[in-house]
Amino acid sequence: MAEAAKMQVSDEVAIQITGMNKWYGQFHVLRDINMTVQRGERIVICGPSGSGKSTLIRCINRLEEHQQGQIIVDGTELTNDLKNIDKVRSEVGMVFQHFNLFPHLTILENLTLAPIWVRKVPKKEAEETAMYFLSKVKIPEQAHKYPGQLSGGQQQRVAIARSLCMKPRIMLFDEPTSALDPEMIKEVLDTMIELAKEGMTMLCVTHEMGFAQAVANRVIFMDQGQIVEQNEPKEFFNNPKSDRTKLFLSQILGH
Amino acid sequence: MSETHAQTVTFVRETMLPPVAPPLGERGAVKWLRANLFSTPLNIALTVIGLLAVYWLISSSLPWWLNSVWNASSLGECRQIVAANAGEGATGACWAMIRERWHQFLFGFYPPSQWWRPILAFGLLFGALAPVLFSGQKRNLTIVLGAVLVFLLVTLTLAGTPGFPFALAIALVVGMLALAQVQPGKLLWFTLIYPALCFWLLWGGSVWAPIVAMAGFGILYAVFRLASPLIGLAPAAGAGIVVAVLWWLYADKAAVGVLHGILPLALQSINSDQFGGFLLAIVIGVTGIAFSLPIGILLALGRQSDMLIVKTLSVGFIEFIRGVPLITLLFTASLLLQYFLPPGTNFDIILRVIILVTFFAAAYLAEVIRGGLAALPRGQYEAADALGLDYWRAQRLIILPQALKISIPAIVSTFIGLFKDTTLVAFVGLMDPLKGVTQIVRADINWKGIYWEPYIFVGVIFFVICFGMSRYSMYLERKLKTDHR
Numbered sequence: 001m002a003e004a005a006k007m008q009v010s011d012e013v014a015i016q017i018t019g020m021n022k023w024y025g026q027f028h029v030l031r032d033i034n035m036t037v038q039r040g041e042r043i044v045i046c047g048p049s050g051s052g053k054s055t056l057i058r059c060i061n062r063l064e065e066h067q068q069g070q071i072i073v074d075g076t077e078l079t080n081d082l083k084n085i086d087k088v089r090s091e092v093g094m095v096f097q098h099f100n101l102f103p104h105l106t107i108l109e110n111l112t113l114a115p116i117w118v119r120k121v122p123k124k125e126a127e128e129t130a131m132y133f134l135s136k137v138k139i140p141e142q143a144h145k146y147p148g149q150l151s152g153g154q155q156q157r158v159a160i161a162r163s164l165c166m167k168p169r170i171m172l173f174d175e176p177t178s179a180l181d182p183e184m185i186k187e188v189l190d191t192m193i194e195l196a197k198e199g200m201t202m203l204c205v206t207h208e209m210g211f212a213q214a215v216a217n218r219v220i221f222m223d224q225g226q227i228v229e230q231n232e233p234k235e236f237f238n239n240p241k242s243d244r245t246k247l248f249l250s251q252i253l254g255h
Numbered sequence: 256m257s258e259t260h261a262q263t264v265t266f267v268r269e270t271m272l273p274p275v276a277p278p279l280g281e282r283g284a285v286k287w288l289r290a291n292l293f294s295t296p297l298n299i300a301l302t303v304i305g306l307l308a309v310y311w312l313i314s315s316s317l318p319w320w321l322n323s324v325w326n327a328s329s330l331g332e333c334r335q336i337v338a339a340n341a342g343e344g345a346t347g348a349c350w351a352m353i354r355e356r357w358h359q360f361l362f363g364f365y366p367p368s369q370w371w372r373p374i375l376a377f378g379l380l381f382g383a384l385a386p387v388l389f390s391g392q393k394r395n396l397t398i399v400l401g402a403v404l405v406f407l408l409v410t411l412t413l414a415g416t417p418g419f420p421f422a423l424a425i426a427l428v429v430g431m432l433a434l435a436q437v438q439p440g441k442l443l444w445f446t447l448i449y450p451a452l453c454f455w456l457l458w459g460g461s462v463w464a465p466i467v468a469m470a471g472f473g474i475l476y477a478v479f480r481l482a483s484p485l486i487g488l489a490p491a492a493g494a495g496i497v498v499a500v501l502w503w504l505y506a507d508k509a510a511v512g513v514l515h516g517i518l519p520l521a522l523q524s525i526n527s528d529q530f531g532g533f534l535l536a537i538v539i540g541v542t543g544i545a546f547s548l549p550i551g552i553l554l555a556l557g558r559q560s561d562m563l564i565v566k567t568l569s570v571g572f573i574e575f576i577r578g579v580p581l582i583t584l585l586f587t588a589s590l591l592l593q594y595f596l597p598p599g600t601n602f603d604i605i606l607r608v609i610i611l612v613t614f615f616a617a618a619y620l621a622e623v624i625r626g627g628l629a630a631l632p633r634g635q636y637e638a639a640d641a642l643g644l645d646y647w648r649a650q651r652l653i654i655l656p657q658a659l660k661i662s663i664p665a666i667v668s669t670f671i672g673l674f675k676d677t678t679l680v681a682f683v684g685l686m687d688p689l690k691g692v693t694q695i696v697r698a699d700i701n702w703k704g705i706y707w708e709p710y711i712f713v714g715v716i717f718f719v720i721c722f723g724m725s726r727y728s729m730y731l732e733r734k735l736k737t738d739h740r
Binding site: 061063082086087089090092093094096098099100101102103104113114117118146148162163166 | 634635637641643644645648656657660735737
């Protein structure tokens, strides 16, 4: 907690969402989402399954289209304009629940592919950057293996390093630890905590409440496609206001 | 109770046991026989029946093989020799027919003085394939090119190749061998020019015809490169295709005429109706395989596209071509296509057949590749998107390498099917090795009545080629296996 308070949040706006609505066919998944993320903020989004939390962060890099409202990421509005979408995607890193590494490429190739083809970085430089981030997630010795040879925790750390190689300004995490064995969760969370300490703007969908208390400066609780409550972690956990939040917290912290 | 329990729980080993070989019945040949052939009464019965069937097959066909005759000038003479050697009523194969007519099975009615041209084209085919099949692998490239060099030295000498082309061909292969040692990647350039070279070698005519035709592709690429920053990728590709087609339709003939006037370099022209046998099958098969894969990939991507018109056209094309028998398409090629073309155009029959065979295979490949695309988890597409890769890069770097790898067995099956289907061109009057040439041979009064031998001969060659493809696909699957499941 003390550490979280030390981390700086600037006044600059990183993500601005206003009046955003999304439907899957007739189903109204996201309802009137309004949210501002400052640069350097670390936000944890939680909520029961089906509450739209994954859909929300997938809208931020346009893996999902929204039908109404406005999403501005890093000063670029997300519309059907492909140029804007590619620009936003190269600025926003994303880590998936199931890692989604490319199984036909080595770890090093996984890390250098996007920098080389999207950022046009020379191969040698891209490899140096890749090795730097691999050491940062503490698995430089795995560089020439294939994803299938790594454990789940290692794969997720590679996935984080892969996103970091694009030097993103914002990182999105979509339940990064849900597919991992308990003993591997810690190594991934440690990597994420380190990233948070360096001042990365992070949005993280997770049920790891320990992580939320350690690094988040804001917790957002969603239910039925709406933001039900948001607050500082301390207030959020100790003194939830809405009944829905109380029920949810009692269910996940109950035992 | 508690005492015995304590005894069974506490236990300390004092001597370690050395490893011992498994019992006699559980190892080596005995175990293998027991496990695979004689495990149950039913299996014993089936094994015995199987062995009897094999014995019957061999005992009844072996004399026919052993009594083979290689030197004779007619089927009657063959039979006399068999009767003289093995007694009245004995059967024997008459391979003398192959000895006399092998060239028709291989070349059809291609003029004997020009046989060196298809032979050279065939040898160089492997030189062109190797950089694709074994990209950048110095050792394999050297082996293949070395084999090509030996093959060409022997066969070109036997075919009585004129000195100048002979020297040129050998110099070319030696040059490629040298290049393979230094920069194996550069060999792909030979693969690019090979189609034009092969066309010129086989059909002859002015050397400028294939060069000017290839220039059309150069123009396509130049227009695409110049226009793509201005009007975007897809319109630029369209504009390039339009300009290239205009070039082929209107400027091609004139340019060939002018260039030929300046430097008249030409080979004797060979008409398409002189092609036959495996020359024809391989020309159609290899061209069909080479062009159907990229078309099939585009169709598969088109079928998955969000763009309505692209999707409708792809689906329509695939469903129409797949829904019609190949023979129908071949008849279309031989008869109907002429009606749709401007009067006076003489569109070569082999070329027409190749185009339709290619389309036919492409429609099947499109569905095979679509299966591979569908087998990829959605996460792969999302990860590629999330990294900011655009559609074509994501397809080329992430999606297609994996989808094609999944589809390798089915793709190669389609290729093998295509190659065997080339025999169907017999129905439009071309001399395929199976029906066309065999019929010609059997129409000869000397060989009338010969039955098994030509089919076995052709069948063996087909088998060798198809088996080779199948083996290569297995090698490729092993090489690309990186998922460690």
